Amino acid sequence: MKKAAIERYLACPSCYSTVREEGGMIICSGCGKCFHCEDDIALMTDVHDEDLFSRGKWESNYESWSNLEEEYIRDFHSDLHRQVMEAVVDKGMKVFLELGCGLGFFGEALTREGWVFIGVDISITALRKLKQRLVSRGITDYLLVLGDINHLPIAGECVDLVSGFGVVEHLRQPENALFHVHRVLRLKGVSFNTVPYLNLGNILYRSVMWGSIPNVPVLRQVLTFVNVVLLKGKHMVFGFELQLSESQLRRMHTAAGFQPEDVRIEQYKCKIQLHHVWPEWLRGFARRLSANNRMFWPMVKVIAYRRNKETK
Ligand SMILES: C[S@@+](CC[C@H](N)C(=O)[O-])C[C@H]1O[C@@H](n2cnc3c(N)ncnc32)[C@H](O)[C@@H]1O
Numbered sequence: 001m002k003k004a005a006i007e008r009y010l011a012c013p014s015c016y017s018t019v020r021e022e023g024g025m026i027i028c029s030g031c032g033k034c035f036h037c038e039d040d041i042a043l044m045t046d047v048h049d050e051d052l053f054s055r056g057k058w059e060s061n062y063e064s065w066s067n068l069e070e071e072y073i074r075d076f077h078s079d080l081h082r083q084v085m086e087a088v089v090d091k092g093m094k095v096f097l098e099l100g101c102g103l104g105f106f107g108e109a110l111t112r113e114g115w116v117f118i119g120v121d122i123s124i125t126a127l128r129k130l131k132q133r134l135v136s137r138g139i140t141d142y143l144l145v146l147g148d149i150n151h152l153p154i155a156g157e158c159v160d161l162v163s164g165f166g167v168v169e170h171l172r173q174p175e176n177a178l179f180h181v182h183r184v185l186r187l188k189g190v191s192f193n194t195v196p197y198l199n200l201g202n203i204l205y206r207s208v209m210w211g212s213i214p215n216v217p218v219l220r221q222v223l224t225f226v227n228v229v230l231l232k233g234k235h236m237v238f239g240f241e242l243q244l245s246e247s248q249l250r251r252m253h254t255a256a257g258f259q260p261e262d263v264r265i266e267q268y269k270c271k272i273q274l275h276h277v278w279p280e281w282l283r284g285f286a287r288r289l290s291a292n293n294r295m296f297w298p299m300v301k302v303i304a305y306r307r308n309k310e311t312k
């Protein structure tokens with residue numbers, strides 16, 4: 001892996017000091033911790049207990065999933081690309097960090113437009129598959145990092161655009177990741193996250209179909225106990241997942257250091273699948289409702305710009 005990129009973009013996940021690369025090892029200049037590289041992937045994590053549950057889910061999902069790229073390109077890429085690029089006002093921006101990049105289809109597309117792609121994920125299986133694909137396509141402008149976004153191993157103020165597409169809701173405290181998003185963004189940098197919206201549609205669909213948890217006091221605690229403790233995560237297809245309201249998302253962003261007037265929350269416009277709704281006529285009706293009524297929007301996009309100099 002490229003020494004210059006490691007030293008420019010990575011930081012220690014324990015103390016956030018800068019790192020240096022020596023003979024394949026990544027060494028923290030603050031606490032002296034050493035990290036390895038495996039097959040060109042920087043292994044920058046000490047995995048914490050609370051993440052093991054979700055990490056196991058993601059590993060087995062990525063081991064079993066195949067052929068996702070075709071579906072992503074056909075159904076999702078152009079909507080996502082359009083909405084992210086609408087948020088990027090300064091067209092000179094060129095360093096992209098994807099939180100929970102998984103198979104990194106979006107990051108790969110941005111490398112073709114001249115961006116450097118830094119992908120961080122907790123699943124080594126996803127990163128290995130992504131790495132193989134990038135190499136097989138001759139793409140070189142990337143840095144792949146095994147890391148926990150609760151302790152994001154990225155240097156301060158070095159990124160122009162940070163995105164998580166369906167990612168921060170997988171943390172018990174999404175504000176942890178948002179604090180790091182603000183820390184790593186350059187001034188005027190853009191944060192773009194898509195998140196399941198706390199509304200009637202998601203309570204009826206996501207909670208029932210895959211154990212997603214509405215972030216409502218008491219309901220959250222009860223459903224977490226049922227799903228995590230009693231059912232041992234069997235029903236949580238995507239690991240721990242929250243649904244978040246507009247005011248919660250706004251509060252989390254301002255607590256992370258963004259100015260309230262620099263945060264925008266809007267409908268995330270994309271193809272709506274609702275595979276589990278049956279029969280066909282009911283699915284068509286549910287799709288129209290999800291596209292047109294905010295009580296049923298599946299996801300919102302949260303766009304925030306870093307303005308002030310100080311991080312909290
Ligand atoms: C819904 S998937 C999104 C994948 C990819 N962004 C996409 O759009 O296809 C969520 C991703 O977040 C990753 N993830 C979950 N918790 C994480 C954590 N604490 N730190 C880093 N990545 C995490 C998962 O491994 C998974 O790849």
Ligand SMILES: [Zn+2]
Nearest residue numbers: 012015028031
């Ligand atoms: Zn350190």
